Amino acid sequence: MNQSIELLLNHRSVRKFEDKPLTREQIETIVRCAQSASTSSFIQAYSIIGITDQEKKNKLAQIAGDQNYVANNGHFFVFCADLSRHELVGEMENKDVHPSIESTEKFMVALIDTALAAQNAVIAAESMGLGICYIGGIRNNLEDVCNLLKTPKRVIPLFGLAVGFPAQNTDKKPRLPLQSVYHENEYHQDKEEIRNGLEMYNGIISEYYFKRTDGKRNDTWTSQMANMLEKQSRMYMKEFVEKLELNLK
Template structure:
């Protein structure tokens, strides 16, 4: 395997960072690489907000409940952003654009664009010897995050990312087998064969949890997923996004 494949294949989330800030040059290098991600029709429907104000970091940590939102080398918030495009138009053109801007299709475009940029951010940062961790828990109170960051209409905070110098070396967490996530020509609806692969993966993950250096426990992927989806969370996100005039049609 080449260096890029090795880098991607050895990803692990870092949740403990050394007390050392990223330099402006490092941040610009990371974002410079990130924005070269593929983008639908060249719309580049995202904005990345770097958080340098410790007071703002503390507020975001309160929403997330995770210490590493505040304790890291740099914190990014990734936003789906159709406002920038909307502002390119005259008032009359904006009326003509409204149906498209507010559609589910364009919300998906902006979300995918943002995710692609974020993954590029991970790869760029890790190639520089830094660690990263996605922070979806900013959506625990998405309206408050919106207000803290003073986001305009047509902009939604999707997730954060902590980046910094690792102060831990966690074990690499197993992933589902290739045959489960990659199908050829059509969706594989052979539940039995798929479940056999997942059962084997569950045993591998159970062993990982029991033997890892920190937070050992007995658990499987299937058990986690059933627990997770039996309890609906962040149900306010739907109304919030529609109030931001996105995903309405």
């Protein structure tokens, strides 16, 4: 097993960081690595906002559900799907690009491009001995986030990324069994087989939580997911995205 594979397989989220900022070189290296990710048709439909203003970090932490590690880390990045510069491209080249950049297809391209760039950034950060935590909680109130970060139309902040020097060791959380996520030639739809895989995973996760909490917690993955999905959250998203003139067609 090579070092790259070991790095990927040892990924874990870090939620407590040392009070030590990243260097400018580290920040720029992470961003350059993000930019090296694959991008659909070279469209590069994303932007990255680095947050150094502590008041802004505190506000983002509050929006994200009072998550302390959003405010206290080595550096905080916000990854945004961005089709605003492509509107300018149309103006520069005297082409009507609006039907395209307002389409669901290009919205999906922007989301995928952003996620690919972010994962490259994560791998780069972890290769430098840094820890990371993705922050989807900024989507709790995107209107406030957009106002705070002064993002223009056709830009949507998707998630944050807290990066820093880990202040504590964290456990590696077991993932679904390979056979539950990998299909060959066609999607395997045998519900009994799927159920058996989930039951096996429930046992693994229950044991993981039991050991991690000294017996205080032993819930299963399916119960955790069902409870979470039963509660509707961020149901404003479709209307908000359309207001930014994205995903209209």
